[in-house]
Amino acid sequence: MAIAENRSRSEWQELDRQHYLHPFTDHKDLGEKRSRIITRAEGVYIYDADGNKILDGMSGLWCVNTGYGREELIAAATNQLRELPYYNSFFQCAHPPSIELSRILCEVTPPHFNRVFYAGSGSESIDTMIRMVWRYWDLVDQPERKIIIARKNAYHGSTVAGASLSGMEPMHQQGGILGNIAHIDQPYWFGSDRSMSEDDFGVHTARALERKIEELGADKVAAFVAEPIQGAGGVIIPPSTYWPEIQRICNEHGILLVTDEVICGFGRLGAWFGADYYGVKPDLMTFAKGVTSGYLPLGGVMVGDRVGDVLIDKGGEFYHGYTYSGHPATCAVAIETVNILQREKLIERVRDDIGPYLQKKWATLREHPIVGETRMVGLMGALELVRDNRSLERFDGDSKAGVVCRNFLVNNGLVMRAVGDTIITAPPFTLSHDEADELIEKAWKCLDLTQKALSKGS
Numbered sequence: 001m002a003i004a005e006n007r008s009r010s011e012w013q014e015l016d017r018q019h020y021l022h023p024f025t026d027h028k029d030l031g032e033k034r035s036r037i038i039t040r041a042e043g044v045y046i047y048d049a050d051g052n053k054i055l056d057g058m059s060g061l062w063c064v065n066t067g068y069g070r071e072e073l074i075a076a077a078t079n080q081l082r083e084l085p086y087y088n089s090f091f092q093c094a095h096p097p098s099i100e101l102s103r104i105l106c107e108v109t110p111p112h113f114n115r116v117f118y119a120g121s122g123s124e125s126i127d128t129m130i131r132m133v134w135r136y137w138d139l140v141d142q143p144e145r146k147i148i149i150a151r152k153n154a155y156h157g158s159t160v161a162g163a164s165l166s167g168m169e170p171m172h173q174q175g176g177i178l179g180n181i182a183h184i185d186q187p188y189w190f191g192s193d194r195s196m197s198e199d200d201f202g203v204h205t206a207r208a209l210e211r212k213i214e215e216l217g218a219d220k221v222a223a224f225v226a227e228p229i230q231g232a233g234g235v236i237i238p239p240s241t242y243w244p245e246i247q248r249i250c251n252e253h254g255i256l257l258v259t260d261e262v263i264c265g266f267g268r269l270g271a272w273f274g275a276d277y278y279g280v281k282p283d284l285m286t287f288a289k290g291v292t293s294g295y296l297p298l299g300g301v302m303v304g305d306r307v308g309d310v311l312i313d314k315g316g317e318f319y320h321g322y323t324y325s326g327h328p329a330t331c332a333v334a335i336e337t338v339n340i341l342q343r344e345k346l347i348e349r350v351r352d353d354i355g356p357y358l359q360k361k362w363a364t365l366r367e368h369p370i371v372g373e374t375r376m377v378g379l380m381g382a383l384e385l386v387r388d389n390r391s392l393e394r395f396d397g398d399s400k401a402g403v404v405c406r407n408f409l410v411n412n413g414l415v416m417r418a419v420g421d422t423i424i425t426a427p428p429f430t431l432s433h434d435e436a437d438e439l440i441e442k443a444w445k446c447l448d449l450t451q452k453a454l455s456k457g458s
């Protein structure tokens with residue numbers, strides 16, 4: 001049964017304005033503009049309270065990877081809620097869904113991952129990971145190794161630890177940021193002065209890690225944490241030289257390597273994890289979002305043997321955990337999500353079929369007069385808006401080209417996100433070829449509208 005179906009769109013908007021504080025939202029501004037009320041979804045489409053059908057080019061928020069309306073996931077949740085809606089896994093208790101999911105996750109991750117710790121979200125996974133990293137170094141008698149290095153413009157969540165580790169200046173300016181965290185530049189070639197080749201730039205930006213380690217002292221550095229491809233920061237795809245150099249540096253200095261797989265994990269790049277795609281061997285991997293296809297909230301940390309063996313052999317009790325660590329219904333949905341990915345070969349589909357299909361079409365957008373670069377790996381892509389696609393001159397910040405384009409997109413039935421003047425997309429793995437064509441046609445049309453609107457304004 002839908003909730004209070006009889007309210008009109010404007011009633012919902014008014015109640016929303018009065019009572020509901022949204023994430024990352026300016027409420028004065030929202031109060032004037034009003035929210036778009038999304039009422040239902042099916043396949044790769046969402047529907048709003050006015051009946052508009054909108055192609056979801058963001059899979060919700062990078063999570064509904066197997067698409068909306070999945071009866072198998074709904075059944076997995078309801079069956080589990082009926083059988084055992086909740087029990088904790090503190091005090092030497094466990095239940096079949098959390099144990100079974102643990103087994104499955106250790107099977108789909110690289111062989112050195114044999115243990116998992118559950119959380120309720122990506123941010124909680126990051127907090128868990130940081131506490132684990134510090135605990136590890138204490139247990140191996142190097143307690144002075146405390147500093148965690150992350151990257152500018154990274155997004156790792158918005159709890160105190162998540163916001164601290166994230167490299168987002170506006171978040172840091174609002175205070176409450178932890179110590180023992182340092183940031184280095186991101187491997188954003190298009191955003192650089194482009195005086196280096198992409199390959200040289202990849203090595204150069206990876207070596208920023210080495211320079212930072214030398215500056216801080218290797219004996220003070222605990223870990224390096226990075227998204228395989230930065231998501232919320234604008235789909236920053238590193239040059240192919242980047243990750244091998246990062247791996248070398250972490251190995252040489254003995255520091256832990258952590259990949260934040262909250263977006264890249266569970267198939268987004270056409271491989272199970274970003275670490276698989278780039279051929280790196282992280283010690284820990286954080287995950288959330290795609291593990292349940294977004295149907296219920298679940299996150300966690302995959303613990304590699306280097307850390308796991310020490311935690312267990314020497315660690316005693318780890319004073320950490322959440323009420324909802326390993327929640328039975330979320331674990332049941334995650335098990336079924338992995339089943340769907342395997343049964344329907346959706347990750348292979350991203351790698352061999354819809355991924356290459358959309359990538360090829362996406363690349364044609366580069367011909368549009370206001371597109372300076374297109375890039376996409378698997379089903380995770382971005383395009384850069386520029387004033388002129390030959391000189392690559394960027395719009396000035398005041399023109400808000402990204403926001404203008406994003407608004408045209410949603411009003412024309414396609415959700416993509418704007419990060420500054422970068423337009424990003426991450427559609428569900430079930431996107432058909434026709435739906436991919438629709439995405440590209442709508443994108444082209446909205447680029448035209450954006451170009452017209454901005455040339456009028458200038």
Ligand code: PXG
Nearest residue numbers: 121122123155156157227232260262263288
């Ligand atoms: N790590 C990464 C890589 C993420 O993308 C988190 C951690 C935190 O997850 P939770 O579940 O605590 O939100 C994220 C979340 C955006 C956007 O605008 C991206 C995220 C969240 C909200 C908005 O692209 N990613």
